[in-house]
Amino acid sequence: MFAAPHRRFAVSSLVLALGLAGCGGGSSSSSSGAVIQLKAEPTVAVINGQQVPQSLLESLAKLRQLDLAKPDDYEKAFKELTEYVLLAQEAQREKLADDPVYAASVEVGRLQAVANASVLALRAKAQIDPSILMAEYEDQLAKVGKFSYDLTQLVFSTEEEALKAAGEVVAGKPFGTVFNEYNGTARQARSFAQMRLPQLPPDIAAALQTLKAGETMKVPIQTQAGWHLIHVDKIEPFVAPPFERVRDAIRERMATQLVDERVAKLREEADIELIGQAPKPAEPAPAAEPAAAGDKKD
CATH class of the missing domain: 3.10.50.40 (Chitinase A; domain 3)
Structure with a gap:
């Protein structure tokens, strides 16, 4: 969670902030120097000519569990987002993306963010019939006992x-x-x-x-x-909580399982070719030879 001082970013968030200029997608500005690759309507601010979408502020607030209706929370979210944009602009001016190590760090952060957001979206889209949720609830009650x-x-x-x-x-x-x-x-x-x-x-x-x-x-x-x-x-x-109280938690758990199974299937069906040689497991240490009869320990 975001906490003062505001410059305490998570590493992945900082990497993504500095790498916004390298992301693909449609630019929010006609300028080639745009650091945000997202439609800027509606716009919450303009920073050094860069339009900042309201949706970015809302997404950051959700990530940090901040309520934009509260002045203090709004200030925290807006300040953090502002610093992201400023750092991304500075990275562009300094041409940090020319460094392969920097570029790789940004790309790993981008892929991680895409993967995490995809998992959340797939969980939300998972179709689980209410009767299945009830069956899972009853199954858990049977396992828990009376x-x-x-x-x-x-x-x-x-x-x-x-x-x-x-x-x-x-x-x-x-x-x-x-x-x-x-x-x-x-x-x-x-x-x-x-x-x-x-x-x-x-x-x-x-x-x-x-x-x-x-x-x-x-x-x-x-x-x-x-x-x-x-x-x-x-x-x-044992007095079990009513189904209505735990329904969302059951759905979340089952949706997570469905997504995990989907990812496993994607990996199983994917055409993955490793270029090069993966490191071999370390060789086990040789067993110590037993001491000969009559040998004395120091």
């Missing part, structure tokens, strides 16, 4: 430690007492609030569904994190 869980767990490095702690609970010792005893030696000892089944490893999620509030699993479960001994503190019905 309950949320407050849990407390001990995670141990070894099965032996976990079984010992579980045995104490089975023998009748309150889980809270066991938790306090192993709090300092367990790999992890902590509580979690409002956990839902999809957030948990499958084996743990399955075990939780067999427990009631106030119960502790009798047999520890192993994951990559270690051996888990879990106590269920509380189980509450």
Whole structure:
């Protein structure tokens, strides 16, 4: 987001600003020195003879999440856009585009901007039937489950430690007492609030569904994190947000997936020829030879 001082541009924005004169398209001015390649109707300003389209100001404000109806936001957006144009004009006077490195940086920035804007436009144009959005909503509800869980767990490095702690609970010792005893030696000892089944490893999620509030699993479960001994503190019905509240988010996620698939298909179907040789992966380091019997380490 734009913030004072106003000269703190994102690198890509600065590169694009300095490279406006090199972009293709119809010029907004009959002068060959135009640095904005966009129709200037309506015009928001004229800078050193260069007409600046209102649409550029609106686009920049949207990018920076500024409200042009607010004087301070308008000033921020207009000042940033003005500096873009001034820098582009200066780049033209200095003939910076004659430098191949500079020109390549500008072109990469332009292509990146085109790609990002294209993704946003394709997402907005994606046709997703409302019934599909509802089906996705219902599918997510089914995966989330009907309950949320407050849990407390001990995670141990070894099965032996976990079984010992579980045995104490089975023998009748309150889980809270066991938790306090192993709090300092367990790999992890902590509580979690409002956990839902999809957030948990499958084996743990399955075990939780067999427990009631106030119960502790009798047999520890192993994951990559270690051996888990879990106590269920509380189980509450999960109240899902209404479809109307999350519909736009569901659509955005599905539209993003559609665009990702479209880009993957474009790459798959494209005729791409690499000129030259791509760098080869680094060779793995040779394995150290085992020390001969009787060798002593220093």
